[in-house]
Amino acid sequence: MDQELHFETLAIRSTHFKDYQTYSVSSPIYPTTTFERMADGSYPGGHVYRRMSNPNQELMEKSIALLEKGEVGIGFSSGMAAMSAIFQSLEAGDHVLLPDDVYYTLIKFLEDVMKRWGLVFSRVNMADLQSVAQSVRSTTRLIWVETPSNPQLKLSDIAALAKYAHAQDILCVVDNTWPSPVLQSPLELGADIVVHSTTKYFGGHSDVLGGCIVLHEGAMAEKLRSIQILGGAVPSPFDAWLITRGIKSMHLRVQAQSQSALTLATFLEGHTKIEAVHYPGLRSHPQHDIAVRQMNGGYGGMLSVLIRGTAADAMALTKRLQLFTTATSLGGVESLVEHRKSVEGETSPTPDNLLRLSIGLEHVDDLIRDWERALS
Ligand code: PLP
Numbered sequence: 001m002d003q004e005l006h007f008e009t010l011a012i013r014s015t016h017f018k019d020y021q022t023y024s025v026s027s028p029i030y031p032t033t034t035f036e037r038m039a040d041g042s043y044p045g046g047h048v049y050r051r052m053s054n055p056n057q058e059l060m061e062k063s064i065a066l067l068e069k070g071e072v073g074i075g076f077s078s079g080m081a082a083m084s085a086i087f088q089s090l091e092a093g094d095h096v097l098l099p100d101d102v103y104y105t106l107i108k109f110l111e112d113v114m115k116r117w118g119l120v121f122s123r124v125n126m127a128d129l130q131s132v133a134q135s136v137r138s139t140t141r142l143i144w145v146e147t148p149s150n151p152q153l154k155l156s157d158i159a160a161l162a163k164y165a166h167a168q169d170i171l172c173v174v175d176n177t178w179p180s181p182v183l184q185s186p187l188e189l190g191a192d193i194v195v196h197s198t199t200k201y202f203g204g205h206s207d208v209l210g211g212c213i214v215l216h217e218g219a220m221a222e223k224l225r226s227i228q229i230l231g232g233a234v235p236s237p238f239d240a241w242l243i244t245r246g247i248k249s250m251h252l253r254v255q256a257q258s259q260s261a262l263t264l265a266t267f268l269e270g271h272t273k274i275e276a277v278h279y280p281g282l283r284s285h286p287q288h289d290i291a292v293r294q295m296n297g298g299y300g301g302m303l304s305v306l307i308r309g310t311a312a313d314a315m316a317l318t319k320r321l322q323l324f325t326t327a328t329s330l331g332g333v334e335s336l337v338e339h340r341k342s343v344e345g346e347t348s349p350t351p352d353n354l355l356r357l358s359i360g361l362e363h364v365d366d367l368i369r370d371w372e373r374a375l376s
Contacts, residue, residue: 007067007181007182007251008251010063010066010067011063011067011247011248011250011251012248014062014063014066014067014247015027015059015060015063015244015245015247015248017055027055027056027059027241027244029056029237029238029241030054030055030056030237031236031237031238032054033049033050034048034049034050035047035048035049050234050237051229051232051234052229054234054240055237056237056238056240056241056244057075057234057235057240059240059244060073060075060212060240060241060243060244060247061073061074061212063244063247064181064196064198064202064212064214064247065214067181067247068176068181068185068186068187068194068196068214069181069185069187069188070187070194070214070215070216071215071216071217072214072215072216072217072221072225073212073213073214074212074214074221074224074225074228075198075210075211075212075228075234075235075240076210076211076212076213076228076233076234077209077210077211077233077234077235077236077239078197078199078209078210078211078233079177079195079196079197079198079199079200079209079210080105080106080109080197081211081231081233082195082196082197082211082212082213083106083109083175083195083211084109084113084114084233085213085224085227085228085231085233086142086173086193086195086213086224087109087110087114087119088227088231089223089224089227090119090141090142091118091141092117092118092119093118093120093139094119094120094139094140094141094142095120095121095122095137095139095140095141096110096119096120096121096122096140096141096142096143097121097122097123097124097126097132097135097136097140097142097143097144098110098121098122098123098124098126098144099123099124099125099126099144099145099146099149099154099156100123100124100125100126100349101149101150101151101152101154101349101350102123102144102146102149102150103146103150103175104150104344104345104348106144107123120139122135126143126145126146126147126149126154126156126161127154127156127157127287129157129160129164132161132164133164136168136170140168140170141170141171142170142171142172142173143161143165143170143171143172143173144173144175145158145161145172145173145174145175145186145191146174146175146177147174147178147179147184147294148178148179148280148291148299148300148302150178150302150356151278151304151340151350151354151356152278152304152350152354153278153279153280153285153302153303153304154287155280155285155287155290155291155294156290157290157293157294158172158186158189158190158191159189159190159294162186162189162190162191162192163190165192166190171192171193171220172190172191172192172193173191173192173193173194173195174186174191174193174194174195175195175196175197176194176195176196177195177196177200177201177331178200178300178302178330179295179300180196180200180201180202180250180254180300180331181194182201182250182251182255182297183254183258183295183296183297183298183299183300184294184296185296187214187215187216189294192215192216192220193213193214193215193220194213194214195211195212195213195214196211196212196213196214197210197211198210198212198243198246199211199329199331200329200330200331201246201250201253201254201301201331202243202246202247202250202331203242203243203246203331203332204246204249204250204331204332204333205242205246206329206331206332206333206334207242208239208242208243208246210235210239210240210243253333253361254298254300254301255297255298256361257300257301257359257360257361258281258297258298258299258301259298259364260301260359260361260362260364260367261279261281261299261300261301261302261303261357261359262279262281262282262298262299263364263368264303264357264359264364264367264368264371265277265279265281265282265303266282267368267371268303268305268371269282269284271371271375273307273308273375274305274306274307274308274375275306275307275308275353276305277303277304277305277306278303278304278305278306279299279304280295280300281298281299281300301330301331301358301359301360302330302356302357302358302359303356303357303359304340304354304355304356304357305354305355305357306351306353306354306355307353307355308353309353310352310353311339311341311342311352311353313353314339314352314353314354314355315339315342317355317375318337318338318339318355320373320374321337321370321371321374322370322373323335323362323366323367323370324336324337324357324367324370325337326338328343329358330356330358331358332358332360333360333361334360334361334362335357335358335359335360335362335367336357336358336360337355337356337357338355338356338357338358339354339355339356340355341354
């Protein structure tokens with residue numbers, strides 16, 4: 001497809017399935033697990049068995065690869081399955097460097113599972129290039145970047161980190177779940193691999209779990225494809241169909257969510273009962289200049305708020321909000337609020353008084369009024 005087309009057009013055209021049997025405009029769903037083989041041994045549709053490939057999964061993978069400006073998309077049944085495939089591609093004894101406030105389930109996965117397989121990892125302030133350079137070892141194979149980070153919304157300079165990593169022959173991987181490809185293009189900034197929880201902004205309606213890896217063609221892409229097929233953590237055709245459908249409206253949702261997040265963050269920053277607001281779009285964000293440089297068209301639908309008070313005060317506040325559902329996850333059409341520390345556990349570096357917000361598609365004036373009422 002013509003790479004010169006705008007993101008919006010690519011999102012629509014790349015998810016359009018050409019069905020020459022029924023000429024349906026919306027794509028059919030193919031639940032079949034197996035495909036017929038011809039006498040000459042060929043498979044005319046190009047598919048053999050569902051764990052290996054499927055028309056719905058293929059359409060989704062190609063679309064996500066295109067939107068992320070890569071060549072190969074590899075779909076998974078969840079974001080964690082996609083992320084674990086990347087770690088499974090490494091060797092025992094390899095070292096991985098991660099941000100100090102990386103998505104906490106990833107740390108739990110590395111601690112509980114990959115450590116037993118000999119993977120070594122350490123955490124660093126990924127926003128500080130000097131600390132990154134000091135933490136790299138001769139065995140470091142991969143630098144993991146998550147920007148904005150979860151839940152403190154710290155930013156990392158992808159271009160600088162990728163440049164540094166390549167000079168050391170280290171892979172630079174970016175979890176681009178929070179900004180989505182609408183706002184940030186890590187491969188264009190020099191990263192080697194992009195990974196997504198498509199459960200969030202791609203799906204967009206809190207009703208489907210999924211993950212995807214995007215990278216350029218080559219040995220790593222082949223290795224990850226093999227892990228996907230042999231490991232078998234692939235999306236169901238229906239899940240791939242839902243994510244493909246979500247892609248069509250993702251740009252509009254993400255732009256609206258970003259605009260509302262900025263408006264609400266600006267309001268909350270000026271409120272006397274709020275200690276601090278973490279949002280990359282605010283001028284007060286210590287790395288606002290990085291956000292301006294590496295994010296396009298908005299700063300995302302996620303923000304964190306530190307309230308003046310204790311953990312109990314923060315928890316009580318979540319129940320005074322009427323338009324924010326208290327629930328984990330993000331990227332859906334409905335606004336969510338979550339007290340992260342009690343979810344992540346006592347050892348988490350997340351402050352006790354932090355509430356994480358995922359902004360939905362409600363009118364922002366209603367969301368502001370909801371906060372005004374809850375704080376009064
Ligand atoms: N990466 C980030 C930044 C996330 O926020 C999440 C989930 O919240 C994941 C990965 C994991 O995705 P999934 O829940 O689809 O496995």
